[in-house]
Amino acid sequence: MxxxxxxxxxxxxxxxxxxxxxxxxxxxxxxxxxxxxxxxxxxxxxxxxxxxxxxxxxxxxxxxxxxxxxxxxxxxxxxxxxxxxxxxxxxxxxxxxxxxxxxxxxxxxxxxxxxxxxxxxxxxxxxxxxxxxxxxxxxxxxxIPAGTYPDDRQRADLKAKFGTLGPRELEIAALVAEGLDNTEIAGRLCIQPDSVKKTVTRILAKLNARSRVNIAVLWYKAGMDGM
Missing domain, CATH: 3.40.50.2300 (Response regulator)
Structure with a gap:
């Protein structure tokens, strides 16, 4: 319950x-x-x-x-x-x-x-x-207020963080930023939800992010959605 x-x-x-x-x-x-x-x-x-x-x-x-x-x-x-x-x-x-x-x-x-x-x-x-x-x-x-939006250097630093992710991790980070949950991501990629969960945990560690929400925020701040 x-x-x-x-x-x-x-x-x-x-x-x-x-x-x-x-x-x-x-x-x-x-x-x-x-x-x-x-x-x-x-x-x-x-x-x-x-x-x-x-x-x-x-x-x-x-x-x-x-x-x-x-x-x-x-x-x-x-x-x-x-x-x-x-x-x-x-x-x-x-x-x-x-x-x-x-x-x-x-x-x-x-x-x-x-x-x-x-x-x-x-x-x-x-x-x-x-x-x-x-x-x-x-x-x-x-x-994001204009004065707090990342400048070019900060955006480059954020992109560098995403650059530490492997191809599958980057793919899953993009889907997390899209708003998909683990089950939906698993269905999209034809893998097991447990595998998605473990990958998200690694992504959080590599990005030093607190939660899935932070992954999405960092993704958009880095301009990854425009790539």
Missing amino acids: INVMIVDDQRPTRMGFTLMLCKDPTLAMIAQAANGREAVDMLSLLEAQGRSLPDVILMDVRMPVMDGIDATGEITKRWPHVRIVILTTYDQDSYAFAALSAGASGFLLKDVHAADLCRAIHAVAKGDAILTPRITGEVIRRA
Whole structure:
């Protein structure tokens, strides 16, 4: 059973996602919160009471009191085993990127279908990142402030890091940056998911990256998507 928490300031939205979760008997909605501060306080209370914490949190971005970005940063520091998926829309690209930088495991569009939402929760609970392929690159490209985007030397350094990867590692890094999970990559390359998992672990070590999300961020910052 995967425990899920929903954080959104709109009650109808929380109800909608709760109904989606009900379609999967292996998912349990154990808590809800209307803003980031309420979510952090609820996690502290659950912990103090010795109760189960959520495995995955579905987190809205724009909320009163504490937004999803600040909440994500605090939660991932205090409870690093709790995975956070940001719920975003097309007009919130910069928020989505900031949330990834704060430690989120990925993002989904709010118009996600129930089946895709449930699959995403399972993937994140297993340690995968959820980077919706159709907007991942655009999110990262738009959201990096001009002053912080790598200059030519920094980009060359990043490309040099990817140059330390073998051909198969580079191929898998590209698919991770596309937003594919291990099972999807395995299917694309006709190899075993375990082989993909081991390769991703090597990629993380070689790039000195914390997570699959970081692989994607580094990929786009290095300009690898334009190669």
